[in-house]
Amino acid sequence: MDPRDLKRILDALIAADVREFGLKTGEYELNVKRGPDGAPVVYGVPAPVQAPVSAPVSAPVAAPVPTPVSVPTANAEASAVPAAAASGTPVKAPIVGTFYAASSPEMPPFVKVGDRVEVGQVLCIIEAMKLMNEIESETAGTVKQILVKNAEPVEYGQTLFVIE
Structure with a gap:
């Protein structure tokens, strides 16, 4: 390994x-x-x-x-992510992997805070075991929060976005 x-x-x-x-x-x-x-x-x-x-x-x-x-633990403050807002629909990670906001480093992110999204629209990619998995919106609305930074590891069930 x-x-x-x-x-x-x-x-x-x-x-x-x-x-x-x-x-x-x-x-x-x-x-x-x-x-x-x-x-x-x-x-x-x-x-x-x-x-x-x-x-x-x-x-x-x-x-x-x-x-x-x-193995030393990571600095908890450095990797802290704001908690999801009480209002809105959370979009949670369906798998463990690495979060990518765009399809490649040269491309713009799929969505930004304030963007209007529709059902089925790609929000991000999660790489797991060298496979790129597109994460689609299950609800229409406006992106209120993006809770993960590009290239950060994500856990199953972790909230990635809040859509209102």
Whole structure:
């Protein structure tokens, strides 16, 4: 796993106050559990490799013991986002990923505060697992708030926009 990907995962987990997280692929297994001081403790264990069926039976091999690694938490004030307003319809993230306000860095954002939106209009893109997912408005109205900055990680259920 690329260290930058691991940092992005950890930052997203910290921002969403996730206490425990697990990820398993064919190459590795990652388990993150927050310690008592709030800092995540990461346990990385290589995925077990199956021995060939024709291999002779030998003495059992002990599984690797995960080694905890403390990771400093992000500055909570730096990543603070204003809370959603009481009035209006929140547009929530349907998936975990990275929020993008435009289709590319050179393009203008899909919507800005004060823009009128219609049902089905693309509001943003959330990148998850290298897939770009267009997030469409489920209600017509005016964009009152945009609660996420471009290229920030977002959590499932996090409010992205408020439409009134």
